[in-house]
Amino acid sequence: xxxxxxxxxxxxxxxxxxxxxxxxxxxxxxxxxxxxxxxxxxxxxxxxxxxxxxxxxxxxxxxxxxxxxxxxxxxxxxxxxxxxxxxxxxxxxxxxxxxxxxxxxxxxxxxxxxxxxxxxxxxxxxxxxxxxxxxxxxxxxxxxxxxxxxxxxxxxxxxxxxxxxxxxxxxxxxxxxxxxxxxxxxxxxxxxxxxxxxxxxxxxxxxxxxxxxxxxxxxxxxxxxxxxxx
Numbered sequence: 001x002x003x004x005x006x007x008x009x010x011x012x013x014x015x016x017x018x019x020x021x022x023x024x025x026x027x028x029x030x031x032x033x034x035x036x037x038x039x040x041x042x043x044x045x046x047x048x049x050x051x052x053x054x055x056x057x058x059x060x061x062x063x064x065x066x067x068x069x070x071x072x073x074x075x076x077x078x079x080x081x082x083x084x085x086x087x088x089x090x091x092x093x094x095x096x097x098x099x100x101x102x103x104x105x106x107x108x109x110x111x112x113x114x115x116x117x118x119x120x121x122x123x124x125x126x127x128x129x130x131x132x133x134x135x136x137x138x139x140x141x142x143x144x145x146x147x148x149x150x151x152x153x154x155x156x157x158x159x160x161x162x163x164x165x166x167x168x169x170x171x172x173x174x175x176x177x178x179x180x181x182x183x184x185x186x187x188x189x190x191x192x193x194x195x196x197x198x199x200x201x202x203x204x205x206x207x208x209x210x211x212x213x214x215x216x217x218x219x220x221x222x223x224x225x226x227x228x229x230x
Contacts, residue, residue, distance in 0.1 A: 039086035041171040044153075044162045044178045045228065048191040048216070051149035052225030055218045057095070059136060066097030067106045067229070080107040090162055092152075102133060109230040114201040117223045122204075136219075140207055144221035150187045153180050195220045198227075 045053060056062065069075050071082040083106055088094055112120075116127060121139060124131040156162040157180060164180035181187030192211070198220050199211040207217050 037086050038089035039084050040169055042087055042089055043168050043176060044090045044156075044164055046178055046190070046194060046224070047146070047149050047153055047180070047187050048144075048194045048221055048224040049228045050152055050225075051144040051146055051191065051216070052218075052221035052223065054145060054149060055139065055222045056225055059139070061105075062095045062097050064099065064101035064133070065103065065105045066100050067094075067104065068096040069104055069106045075104075079104050080110060090156070092156065092160075105226070105229055107230055109227045112226065114198055114223050114227065115203070117226055118202050118204065118219065121219055121222070139218040139222060140204060142218050143210075144216050144218045146188055146191055146216060147184060149191075149221075150181070150184050153187070191216060194224060198223055 067083075069079045069081070069083045076082055088096075120127050120133075121136045123135055124133040153162075153164065157164050164178055167175035167177050169175055179187075179190050181190055192214060195211050195216045199208050202208060202220075202223075204219075207219060210217050211220060
């Protein structure tokens with residue numbers, strides 16, 4: 001058989017290609033599968049964080065900000081640890097972005113606070129001199145779409161097996177559980193409890209009053225999402 005192949009270069013080349021391709025798949029595919037699994041400490045988004053992610057997309061934050069830190073020194077010096085594929089396991093869709101009019105936000109939760117985000121979204125120039133980012137004052141008066149966020153939570157749990165109501169192992173060895181209410185009203189109570197913690201660190205009295213009355217302005221949901229990016 002080998003003698004036959006040696007006399008026929010075309011078939012010999014095809015045979016080599018098939019062997020190398022098969023060996024490559026055996027070597028590469030398991031690594032891809034492993035890398036795509038959630039990294040230790042990666043949690044599903046809570047209902048409020050997911051509602052904030054929707055605000056982030058709705059207001060086209062991803063048009064100017066990426067969420068992908070590349071493995072280069074100038075990137076990691078500025079933004080922190082480079083991104084791992086498993087950190088995006090619960091992102092649908094991915095918000096990697098392809099343009100940086102503003103800085104990358106992959107780890108913004110590690111170095112920005114609720115108070116900073118509140119001031120920045122109300123008046124960017126007040127915290128970033130020379131900023132070309134527009135103000136997003138409508139987020140302080142418009143309420144987040146909680147029902148859509150809840151519907152997505154239910155969908156990704158049932159279709160993709162996102163582990164809500166299951167313990168997630170954190171990097172320090174402890175475990176945390178992201179709750180998903182059995183009904184919209186129950187989940188809304190979870191969202192409101194998280195919103196109250198965020199509103200407590202904010203200065204805008206109208207936002208505080210809205211949350212106290214059971215409403216969740218978009219700015220509160222967006223800050224919840226930004227604070228989760230670590």
